[in-house]
Amino acid sequence: MFDLEAAIAGWRMQMLAAGIKTPVPLDELEFHVREEIERQVKSGLNTPQAFAAAVQQIGQANALKQEFEKAERTFMKRTLIILAGILGVLLGMALIMPAAHLYKEQGMMHNAVVGFSWGIPIVLFGVGTAVFGLKRRKA
Amino acid sequence: MIRKELVAASAEPMILSLLARGEGYGYAIIQEVKARSGGKLQWTDGMLYPVLHRMETRGLIKSRWGESETGRKRKYYSLKKDGKLAMSQHHEQWSLVQSVLAGLQKGQYV
Numbered sequence: 001m002f003d004l005e006a007a008i009a010g011w012r013m014q015m016l017a018a019g020i021k022t023p024v025p026l027d028e029l030e031f032h033v034r035e036e037i038e039r040q041v042k043s044g045l046n047t048p049q050a051f052a053a054a055v056q057q058i059g060q061a062n063a064l065k066q067e068f069e070k071a072e073r074t075f076m077k078r079t080l081i082i083l084a085g086i087l088g089v090l091l092g093m094a095l096i097m098p099a100a101h102l103y104k105e106q107g108m109m110h111n112a113v114v115g116f117s118w119g120i121p122i123v124l125f126g127v128g129t130a131v132f133g134l135k136r137r138k139a
Numbered sequence: 140m141i142r143k144e145l146v147a148a149s150a151e152p153m154i155l156s157l158l159a160r161g162e163g164y165g166y167a168i169i170q171e172v173k174a175r176s177g178g179k180l181q182w183t184d185g186m187l188y189p190v191l192h193r194m195e196t197r198g199l200i201k202s203r204w205g206e207s208e209t210g211r212k213r214k215y216y217s218l219k220k221d222g223k224l225a226m227s228q229h230h231e232q233w234s235l236v237q238s239v240l241a242g243l244q245k246g247q248y249v
Contacts, residue, residue: 025188028165028214031207032184035166059185067189075196 002048008033011055018061025068033058081133088126095119141180150182150190152229158200158218159226165191165214191216199225 012022012030020026033054040050058064099115157168165187172180194200199222207213218226 025192027212028188029185031211031213032166032188034211036184039170057184059183063183064185064189067186068192071189071193071196074193 002051004037004047004051007048007051015061015064019065020061020068029058029064078133082130085126085128085130085133088129089123090126092119092121092123092126095122146180146182149180149233150187151194152226152233154187154190154194155199155218155222155226155229158216159223162215162217164216168216194222197221 008030011033012026015026015029016022020029033051036054036057037047037050040053041047045053095115096119099112099119102115103109103112153172154168157163157171163171166184169182169184169187172182191200191202195202195216199219200216201219202214202216205213205215
């Protein structure tokens with residue numbers, strides 16, 4: 001006698017073994033499989049056939065895992081770009097502010113110029129990188 | 140048979156357009172697309188979910204867990220403001236492509 005719950009539990013184990021995470025997205029995928037099984041049974045298949053059809057339609061665990069990883073990698077890459085931009089701004093400010101202080105308090109023109117000439121481009125580069133990362137995040 | 144590149148490219152605008160009509164969940168989205176395309180657009184069901192996941196991380200849609208009629212947990216998706224904007228942009232681009240193709244068939248310019 002076909003045990004649907006055991007079959008679904010076995011399918012879940014395969015998904016977990018392939019690296020599909022729980023509860024997201026595995027619970028959602030399981031719900032989808034159950035809905036499809038119901039639909040297939042209503043359209044005339046028996047339960048084992050409906051289960052096989054539903055699982056086939058969901059797709060192979062490895063292929064799914066690759067697609068989820070692709071989505072996560074893209075998100076991480078763009079987040080890192082934004083963070084790099086913010087770090088650039090902070091680094092640039094770390095050069096500009098002491099330079100400004102040196103110039104204002106001690107009149108040290110040479111050191112101030114060095115600080116500004118490094119700090120300002122780094123800040124601008126950081127701002128540009130962060131904006132680029134934000135725009136790409138939406139794309 | 141629709142080329143898989145076209146299926147992949149059209150997935151996001153279709154999902155956005157369906158969610159613009161109201162909140163939806165993955166299984167219903169797939170059934171709607173199959174029904175509207177007369178079965179010609181066949182998504183590998185599982186592949187919808189990475190697309191939804193990607194759209195959610197990009198801030199185009201949001202999700203919430205609810206309950207189905209049978210009491211099972213079900214994830215519902217809805218469109219965000221950025222998703223509406225993205226949908227408009229997709230519609231514009233697809234309309235342009237469709238116009239150019241239609242024009243080429245008739246020997247006309249858009």
